[in-house]
Amino acid sequence: MSASLELLKQFQCFGGTVGFYRHDSVACNSPMRFAIYQPPQARSQPVPVLYWLSGLTCSEENFIVKAGAQRLAAEYGLAIVAPDTSPRDTGISGEDDDWDLGSGAGFYVDATQTPWDAHYQMYRYVTEELPQLVADRFPILPEKQGISGHSMGGHGALICALKNPDRYRSVSAFAPICAPTRCQWGEKAFSHYLGGDRTAWKAYDASELVLNAKYDRPILIDQGTADKFLEDRQLLPEVFQEACKSAGQPLTLRMQDGYDHSYYFIATFIADHIRHHAAALCG
């Protein structure tokens, strides 16, 4: 697998490098793409790494182009890895038909249902295969990993951390889908990827997982109050907040007045998130 790693393009940025790569994923049985920012500190020593999971319709590029995170990653000496949000061009019928299912909408689960199960193994990909590849080929500290994300990727970040508290020392999210088993986006995706048995869905729902997760470090979530998907009840931060309370999980949920679901919102508060991760991972 690692042998296939191909650098597609590279840019110098804040003294480090942004690289876009493609490789043949075993988990997804498909080529996958990701971006990695290597801060200037990585030239002389291995550095901690923050995984960023993007939202519906995004690729590996959106966060790197729009969030302004590299400035802070360079300051704190943190690598950032941003994978694509699904396999693409797999040949699965209907893969590109919906913006909230298939391409660009992998939902960070391991599909069990045909035809998706042949390629849509995004949970294994982002928690196992990609971190192994990154550790093998880049100067990072695999024992110092954090994870964050936006919307569908915020859901992804929360479930990855809650299912693997030893593997992710820090977690945060922007406008995450907090309870996918209780919202339309999640119900659609999970029924296709995981089938009709809703009990199987709970393994990928942060508001269920947190009840037994024993993730003893604080979780940071920012949510804009003018986010139309909040109003549409796709995000349900109050459900996660209540579950955290029941479980004794430390949570800082910040309702940000007037902000929407866009990268203008993410860019505004990314510094606080990078500092949250740096406090756990750096130094």
Add this chain to the structure above:
Amino acid sequence: MSASLELLKQFQCFGGTVGFYRHDSVACNSPMRFAIYQPPQARSQPVPVLYWLSGLTCSEENFIVKAGAQRLAAEYGLAIVAPDTSPRDTGISGEDDDWDLGSGAGFYVDATQTPWDAHYQMYRYVTEELPQLVADRFPILPEKQGISGHSMGGHGALICALKNPDRYRSVSAFAPICAPTRCQWGEKAFSHYLGGDRTAWKAYDASELVLNAKYDRPILIDQGTADKFLEDRQLLPEVFQEACKSAGQPLTLRMQDGYDHSYYFIATFIADHIRHHAAALCG
């Protein structure tokens, strides 16, 4: 004209607002679009304004999405106005055929040649009509204007400032086309927009204008050394540097090792440029 101002979309960002507008331009005899960032300070008092002129193929959106400038504009209390790079959908034959002429390539000149002269009046648009509109409709201080830009827009920023030293208190540029009468991009655009008489071209060439400009404040230019357009001799910063030296024009030309022509380069150094403008415009 002002009556036509239409808000297309708006986002909260770093405590202020990013707005995308369309209006009917008299100068261009066509609808034009621009983006404006109003920092939080603009809610209580008028603020200085920085104009940003983008490069070939860009719209009013690229800088606002990719540069990370709003963070600093919010810090210093500076509005940012970013116009589109040309009229669009004017009906001029061939308008969309080339990426370096017509749509997305207005070059910030007032065309004198048919068919372009009917709409491509970008110099008047960015120096007169747009600032007047912005002063009429937004809480800015019209006597405190700066200008910056990238590539074709760096050329635009330099000529606007050098032709109007009293109107622009500060100027900077990223990888500007410094001597358009001596490079292929400029020769192509100027021959179409301004005709075959090269003496007319000099009125839009920063390296000619600076010889008599009496712009007595320092100009800041950043140029990446790994910029392929530098190697292709489209940018020619050394020509501008020599002209500044002859004219006694203060210039800080920083050759940034390993950086290319992309927004990753701009994002890396935008803070220095905002501070350069804030020093002249704020406080």
